[in-house]
Amino acid sequence: MIVKQIWTGNSGRNFNYLVACAETGEALAIDPLDHEKCLRAAKAEGWNITQILNTHEHRDHTGGNGPMVQETGAPIIAHKNAKARIAEMSRGLSAGDIVKVGKTVELEALDTPGHTMSHVCLLSHTDKPALFCGDTLFNAGAGNCHNGGHPAELYKTFSEQLAKLPDSTSIYPGHDYIENNLRFTLNREPDNKRAKEMLDRVGGQDPGKAYVSTLGVEREINTFFRLSSPSVIATLRAAFPDLPDNPDERTVFLKLRELRNSW
Numbered sequence: 001m002i003v004k005q006i007w008t009g010n011s012g013r014n015f016n017y018l019v020a021c022a023e024t025g026e027a028l029a030i031d032p033l034d035h036e037k038c039l040r041a042a043k044a045e046g047w048n049i050t051q052i053l054n055t056h057e058h059r060d061h062t063g064g065n066g067p068m069v070q071e072t073g074a075p076i077i078a079h080k081n082a083k084a085r086i087a088e089m090s091r092g093l094s095a096g097d098i099v100k101v102g103k104t105v106e107l108e109a110l111d112t113p114g115h116t117m118s119h120v121c122l123l124s125h126t127d128k129p130a131l132f133c134g135d136t137l138f139n140a141g142a143g144n145c146h147n148g149g150h151p152a153e154l155y156k157t158f159s160e161q162l163a164k165l166p167d168s169t170s171i172y173p174g175h176d177y178i179e180n181n182l183r184f185t186l187n188r189e190p191d192n193k194r195a196k197e198m199l200d201r202v203g204g205q206d207p208g209k210a211y212v213s214t215l216g217v218e219r220e221i222n223t224f225f226r227l228s229s230p231s232v233i234a235t236l237r238a239a240f241p242d243l244p245d246n247p248d249e250r251t252v253f254l255k256l257r258e259l260r261n262s263w
């Protein structure tokens with residue numbers, strides 16, 4: 001499996017992806033908003049885009065579908081419940097379904113509601129897994145829920161699915177938000193040394209050569225995986241004085257999601 005992360009350079013800071021089979025050169029385009037950059041990148045590698053996948057129905061992820069289909073004739077794949085909102089979608093995914101790319105690549109669909117209620121992440125079946133997580137999980141952050149999502153569902157997706165993936169899983173999110181998100185981590189958890197080191201490392205980085213984190217790293221720098229950290233809870237109590245003693249992780253997650261909206 002070869003992964004190409006494509007930086008769009010747009011104001012939404014979107015990342016698009018090509019995932020290719022090294023043997024056949026067939027490629028899957030994930031959320032190819034900047035269809036021209038994606039097509040150019042595929043051409044430069046000698047790849048053939050044979051499928052398009054949308055992680056979810058938001059326009060900044062589906063907006064390149066039309067011209068991409070016109071250029072490649074590739075079918076569009078998305079969550080089975082996104083049919084009404086993604087024009088010309090031809091395959092609907094349920095949890096556990098496999099998207100095959102060429103001969104060698106298998107990507108498993110995870111049904112990951114929260115950012116929207118019809119969002120899929122793709123998990124590669126490779127020795128070192130890769131997770132294409134759209135707007136569910138960001139580097140050092142979590143997706144918002146104000147365009148068709150539900151914070152409680154997002155918490156369930158994090159705790160029941162994402163948190164259970166191996167530390168070695170590479171994280172490929174739908175946007176480059178790492179710098180801002182690390183500032184939120186440090187705002188909530190000022191003593192988080194790993195987050196401070198990471199901010200020094202990626203602050204001002206060229207998103208065209210972006211740092212790719214792993215789930216193990218996210219567990220250290222992403223507040224939404226650090227729900228029992230004493231300093232996360234202490235700063236949360238400063239913002240929400242009625243926070244119960246020993247708050248459960250769900251409560252902490254929901255309060256953090258709420259704070260992040262106005263931060």
Ligand SMILES: [Zn+2]
Nearest residue numbers: 056058115135
């Ligand atoms: Zn979105």
